[in-house]
Amino acid sequence: MIWAYPDVRLTLLLAGIFCLLYFIYLSRYWAINRRLKVEKRRLFTKIVIRTCYFILFLIAFAGPSIGTAMKEIQEEGKDIFIAVDLSQSMNASDIGPSRLQRIKFELKNLTKSFPSDRIGLIIFSSEAFLQCPLTFDQSVLQLYIDGLNTGLVPNFGTDLNAPLRLALERFESDESQEIKSKSIILISDGENFGDELDNIGASLNDLGVKVFSLGIGTESGSSIPRGNGLVIDPQTGRPAQTVLDPAPLQQIAAETNGQYFEISDQVQEAGNLIGALERLEGGVTGSRVVEASANKYFYFLLAGLILSLLDMILPIKTIKL
Template identity: 50%
Template sequence: MDWYRSFSTTEIVFLSLFIVGYILYLTRVIRINRAIPVGYRAVVFKVGLRALYFVLFLVALLGPLMGKATKEIQAVGKDIFILVDLSQSMNANDVQPSRLEKVKYELKDIVKSFSSDRIGLIIFSSEAFIQSPLTYDQSALNMFIDALNTSLVPNSGTDFTPALRLALEKFEKDEENPSQQKSKVLLLISDGEDFGDDISAVSEKIQQSGIRLFTLGVGTEQGSQLVVRGVPKTDRSGNVVISKLKPQALQQLANQTNGQYFEISGRQDDTERLISSVGQIEGELRDSRQIDASANKYFYFLLLGVGLFLVDHLIKLKTIRI
């Protein structure tokens, strides 16, 4: 028989206390019996009964493992690239404290929810860059998320295409898990202000690859002013620029790629719905191994010990009480 845990200091302490306690108890019984003969039969029965259920409790604590069997454990996961828009419009504060700060807060929940999946981070405006390759390291991902700001990328407008192409390229070059495209996910986060003009070709390629694309719009349709270095941004005519959420491009992109559109605005926060939808996508097999599946049968010993304990307290014998 194997054991879940070895005989350690804890068990030695319990056993020592039991032995010392009953040595003192028997010494007291012998001393009293010399003055008033009461007999030892009941005392021996009680000591034997209590020693028996004490041993049963001790065995249950050690955890007897019975039955020889093995069980296959499979690690299943997805690959998720998160594409974050870092154009100047993400500094708008129609979503408090700002669009970007709200995204950073929600991204940490998203990363935490997919601890068994590899997650990568791509940042973009008119150009796209890898902020973090696909990784299981959530601490590193959270560090990269904390560092997100609009100064990390060129601020010359927004174009979804370079970010989507870069993600597809990284998926295609991934040698660790090239097999199942259906376990690969793209999450595009933006306020929807896309000034690119070649989105149809890349969306068609995503659809053909079987990769699921989810889009998350951040902002409000009323919008807010853009403030750059403390000064409201103006256009060429001198008018103050108002940045608004434009969900149409994001919705269309999600529809074209068999994905879904979600939104974070003043009235709603679809982060939990997004996490639920991505979580429903079937992952692919990462690793498989055999483990010992011998069952811990402590419960039987514990149950028998409790039964004897109750018998001990229900049967009253004429003996000296402890």
């Protein structure tokens, strides 16, 4: 028999407390009824019943497991690249305190949900750069997320192709022999000034890479702060406005059998993104055989409860008048 909680000291302590309290109870009972005729046989029966169900409770508390079996456990893993748009439009405050600050908050929660998977970080605007390669190190990843700002990349518009091609190259050049599921989280307001996404979508799909896109912003949009002023549209001479454009993000998600999610004034779907990634079947990286046993505490607990209920419902008379 295997015990899930083999704490002998605690078991003996509980048994000692029971014996002490029950001895005090019997002493007081005997003192009160010393002048009455007491049926010792019935009193002894009462002691036996209560002792039995207390012992059964102690056994159930220790978690007995009877019998063993060999069980194969498969180890699964995922490789996830997070691509974050750091164009000037991510400083817009239509999603408070700003689009980028909100994304940094959500990314910290997201990465903590996948401690056993490799996660990498790509930053982009008109160009894309590998900020953090695929890693299991959560603390390093958190430091890179804390440091995200729009000054890290050149800002000449947003090209959604750039981070997707960089992630694809990294997946193709990965020397790991383990078979893992591969996915990209593409985070942007969706304003794409680069090439069409058809070609990169087909390439990602051929490699089995799913893109889960997360759009952030509102349809009404916002002006874009820069320093102490605003970004000015050179064509109109007025403050430039940035709005959420979900179309390209929805397109690349659909082409790679991924999903599109959104953070806006209408919906807050960061939690749904985490749920979709958790449901994503990871590749089998290995397996191991372990010895498993079934915990049978319930049977002892049930027997103890039955005896205790009988003790309460059908009391044994110990005093004969």
